[in-house]
Amino acid sequence: MKTWLFRPFEFIAGYTALFIGLGIMTLTAIVCAAGNIHLDGVIDLHAGSEVGLGRAFFETALNWLSFSLFLYIAGMLTSLSSIRILDVYGTQALARAPLIIPVLATMLVDVSKVNAYLQHKLMNDGQAVTLGAGDILTLGLVGLLVISCVIWTIVLMYRAYSISCNLKGKKAVISFIACLLLAEGLTKLYTIL
Amino acid sequence: MATIEKKLPQNCPSCSSKMKVKKMVCPSCETEVDGLFTMPLLSSLSNDDQLFIVDFMKVGGSLKDMASKMKLSYPTVRNHLDEIIERINSFDKK
Known part of the structure; x- marks a missing residue:
């Protein structure tokens, strides 16, 4: 287990991982569009602003393709x-599967209410909104789930890289972190532009 | 009583030098051959590695077929093979 x-x-x-991964990534992108959740970074997840289906697919694909490319070059x-190359892209596609869990869980949170609360509390802007015990509990549980699933995804991404490129130890860890930072930078650059 | 799987000793327990085969016996007629024979390189590998190589030869050296036979992924089997090659290379260097 x-x-x-x-x-x-x-x-x-190989192909099995690629097809399963692509299937789950497609579902994730659809849920992102439905719940207005951005995957604007290799391991980033933000809720709030509107996300169209095209943009959701683009973000998901960009994260997967760019990170896999960096890992393939490093390998x-x-x-x-x-x-x-099929193993690198296939295993990385499957490694992203757990991200569907936090994306679905984020839909349980009333993001606009939380945003309004934070905006008023931190910037003294907008109307005063109070969060009930239920809201805070949901927020806490979803937050915990998001962090756990992101960590799980990173572990899977590393294992996928280690097996598909036959790398272990320091060499694997350092090159993986470098690729993660590069891909994160690239995806963030896109968001800024 | 459980049967113990005997391992072919590779190095001398006394001075750690590489062992050689001195005597061979036919189990059916008990003919004995005495001499000094060098052990094959593959005998230095573990039983699991030797079995892997035999199975790999049987599937015609196809990693894909080997992966499906072992119910493992292609890169896992390739990595295993690479590790065995690395071990053989290290024996060669010694």
Whole structure:
């Protein structure tokens, strides 16, 4: 069970991982559009402003494609094994699967109410809004779930990279972090532009 | 009583030098051959690694077929093979 949750790539890679991953990414993008949730970064998730279906798909695809490309290049430069691009993209697609959970969970939170509350509380702007115990509990639980799932996704992304590029130890960790920062920078740059 | 799987010793327990085969016996007629024979390189590998190589040969050296036989992903099997190659290379260096 633990292996399937954290090391599924020992059993699934290539086309199988790619098709399952693409299927879940498509669902995630649809839920993002329905719930106005932005995946504006490799491991970022923000709710609030309107997200069209096209934009939701674009953000999801950009995150996956750019990060996988950086990892593939890093793997080619550092690994002694012959790497298949299909394994890198396929396992990275599947590694993003847990993100559908926080995306669905965020839909349970009344984001506009929380935003209005924070805006009034922190910037003294807008109407005063009070959050009930239920709102705070939901917010706390969803927040916890979001953090857990993002960590789970990062672990899966690392394992996917490690197996698909046959890298371990310091070399794997350092190149993975570098790729994550580069891809995060690229996706953020897009958001700014 | 449980049967113990005997392992072929690779190095001398006394001086750690590489062992050689001194004697071979036919189990049916008990003919004995005495000499000094070098052990094959693959015998230095673990039983699991030797079985992997045999299975890999049986599927014609196809990693894809090997992955489906072992019910593992292609990169996992490729990584295993790379590790075995690395071990063989390290024996060569010794």
